[in-house]
Amino acid sequence: MERPIPDDLDSLIACPRCDLLHRVRPQSANTVARCSRCHVKLVTTRQDAIPRVTALAMTVLILMIAAIFFPFLNLKTGGLSNSASLFDAATAFQSGILIPLSGAVAALIIILPALRVTAIIYALLPLQMGRKPARHAPFAFRLAEKLKPWAMAEIFIIGVAVALVKVTGLAEVTPGPAFWAFSALVVVIVLKDTAMCKWSIWSALSQR
């Protein structure tokens, strides 16, 4: 099988971390191929990666809509009460130099995660339905990968937990439906990201 000069570049895979070249060989299902030098995950073989990622991405989108519009947390103390939605949390910074921060928080917890799953659905849904990839599919999927570190839904949930502890001394707080929707959303995002194998998806996208 070993040839001195590879004439077929498609059978090669380069580690994104250390640039070492590997030859792709067919593998049995549910195994993980790692770089032999730096042990970065290269390929996870899962036949159902594309349907699974598409389905989970759609779930995220639906949960996100629920999370935005339902009340997120409810605060009660004495006779006073106040409820805040996710949208209120995002637009909490309203004084002076803090206004841009509102936009940033909204982007980090709502817009970017939503944009990311939309891009993934756009890129993968045609593949899932057995059609040719959409015209801007490579761009959409690249965007989704690039946004990955900036979509901070899971960090926001930890922040909520910390805030709850801080407030409990002061008043009674009850989580609303949006809170549970958002928690579920975080779990689904994590599931989606682990099911995703970049290499298989890119190979599927390039077969036009």
Added chain:
Amino acid sequence: MACTRCMKVQPPGRNCQRCAAPLHAREPNSLQRVWAWLAAGILLYIPANTYPMLRTSTLGSTSDSTIVGGVIELVHYGSYGVAFIVFFASIVIPVLKFVAIAYLALSLKRGVETTTHQRLILFEVVEFIGRWSMIDVFVVAILSALVQLDFVASVNPGPAAACFALSVAFTMLSAQSFDPRLIWDVAKKERT
């Protein structure tokens, strides 16, 4: 040449044939950008700690608390676990990140005697953990959205929130501009 985004191996060109991402053998000016973002991040971390993060007013009296102040307050309440999370996310992680990025960048120039493996692991940890510093900003956002009971109690964000958020964002950009392939280039040079 290889694309770092989609791992396709291809002849040299301007853009990747498969995903159209700009294609470089090594990211141009990688180190320069790392240092620039890192400097911006460190500079903003100073006002983030000196200015108040939260402005709490209860029954007419107002009190400001900084990041460290918030942690101390949590310890007083007896919630050590949460105090630890906040302390870790907003003080330990940012400072360790500054040190780690600077160390990685310096180790490329001088060829410090650590195994390349450890440095790569360090890079992965820095890249993964950096986002988690944002916790404190989100805590402030939720608190100030939720605790708005007019006169009885209200919480408002302070200027430190913006500085801190920017500091975290800049160090994330710094870590992203770092090209991990450079670590292996140095390793190869040292071996020969």
